[in-house]
Amino acid sequence: MDFLNRLQSEKKRFTYFGKGGEFAAIFFKNLFLTLVSFGLYYPWAKVEFLKYHYQSTELDKARFAFHGTGKEVFKGFIKVYVFLLLLYVFLIYGVVSNNPTTFGISIGVFYLFIILLIPFAIHGAMRYRTSRSSWKGIYFKYLGNRMELFWKFLIGLLLTILTLGIYSPWFAVDIRKYIFSHLRLGNLSFDFKGEGSTLFWMNLKFFFLFYLTLGIYTFWYYKELLAYYANNTEITQNGRKVKFSLEMKAGDVFELIIVNFLLIIFTFGIATPWVIIRTYKIIFRFLQIEEGLDTNGIKQVQYDNYDNAAGDNFLDFLDLDLI
Numbered sequence: 001m002d003f004l005n006r007l008q009s010e011k012k013r014f015t016y017f018g019k020g021g022e023f024a025a026i027f028f029k030n031l032f033l034t035l036v037s038f039g040l041y042y043p044w045a046k047v048e049f050l051k052y053h054y055q056s057t058e059l060d061k062a063r064f065a066f067h068g069t070g071k072e073v074f075k076g077f078i079k080v081y082v083f084l085l086l087l088y089v090f091l092i093y094g095v096v097s098n099n100p101t102t103f104g105i106s107i108g109v110f111y112l113f114i115i116l117l118i119p120f121a122i123h124g125a126m127r128y129r130t131s132r133s134s135w136k137g138i139y140f141k142y143l144g145n146r147m148e149l150f151w152k153f154l155i156g157l158l159l160t161i162l163t164l165g166i167y168s169p170w171f172a173v174d175i176r177k178y179i180f181s182h183l184r185l186g187n188l189s190f191d192f193k194g195e196g197s198t199l200f201w202m203n204l205k206f207f208f209l210f211y212l213t214l215g216i217y218t219f220w221y222y223k224e225l226l227a228y229y230a231n232n233t234e235i236t237q238n239g240r241k242v243k244f245s246l247e248m249k250a251g252d253v254f255e256l257i258i259v260n261f262l263l264i265i266f267t268f269g270i271a272t273p274w275v276i277i278r279t280y281k282i283i284f285r286f287l288q289i290e291e292g293l294d295t296n297g298i299k300q301v302q303y304d305n306y307d308n309a310a311g312d313n314f315l316d317f318l319d320l321d322l323i
Helices: 002-009 020-036 042-055 070-096 100-131 146-162 168-181 196-212 218-231 250-266 272-286 310-317
Strands: 012-016 057-059 062-066 133-135 138-142 183-185 188-192 233-237 240-246 287-289
Touching: 012 272, 020 042, 020 272, 042 057, 042 062, 042 070, 070 100, 100 133, 100 138, 100 146, 100 168, 100 183, 146 168, 168 183, 168 188, 168 196, 196 218, 218 233, 218 240, 218 250, 250 272, 272 287
Parallel strands: none
Antiparallel strands: 012 057, 012 287, 057 062, 062 133, 133 138, 138 183, 183 188, 188 233, 233 240, 240 287
16 A cells, blocks of 8 residues: 555656657658658658657656557548648639639638638547557547537637637637547546636737847747646546646756757758757656556556548648647
């Protein structure tokens, strides 16, 4: 019993073991293969990147694992790009029609479809990515409902438009709350407790202080933003709630951003793999789970399998990432 209490009283820290040289070899190999294949190799490149980062991340002396395959991602890749190709054909038809009405309709339909597909892409990406992610052989799972997320997204988007963007912090937090409340790791459940009003005031303060400080406040803003997302994320295990925490200081953010910027500029982008590894190392150095989590008590729960990676690929197309 004392041993169990000691385990639960310990903070759980993340460690990232990735190495710049190792990842650079993977990065440039996959970049070359993606270029010479005119982008067709991208799904396999993405899977290799994910597997490397997962396997390099450790929590409580156990590494994470990604079990997806290039073939699965390629199937989703084809679905997304065939659909987008059809949209582009419709858009081009509107452009060359020389008819202002047809042109306006084609533009409207194109962007409407792109925007309305985002919640479906998020849902599909979360289902696929979590079903292929594990820790200690225990799998993650996303249990959200596609249409629930769609209506939540649509209402939030309309309110954001009607308020000229003012509602956007509440919109972002609402979507994040929904996703995390439906996220599982075995018998663990997750939640996000942040409030849109907190994010709104954080953004408003940044808007004014950025100019007053000639941009110097940016480092404090990102420190607050990262802490806001981490510190408001919690895990529930057998009724016990445990929070994440991020102990970064503005100086740490300054070091991260400035050094990364200089590395990219002075190497003309060649240092990109080292910058990626450096970013992961610094973030995970400060991220931890507070006392109360019994990692030995995490048990596998059986859920359905899911192998459609189309949502993941659509988010890549929009240059959006998961949580």
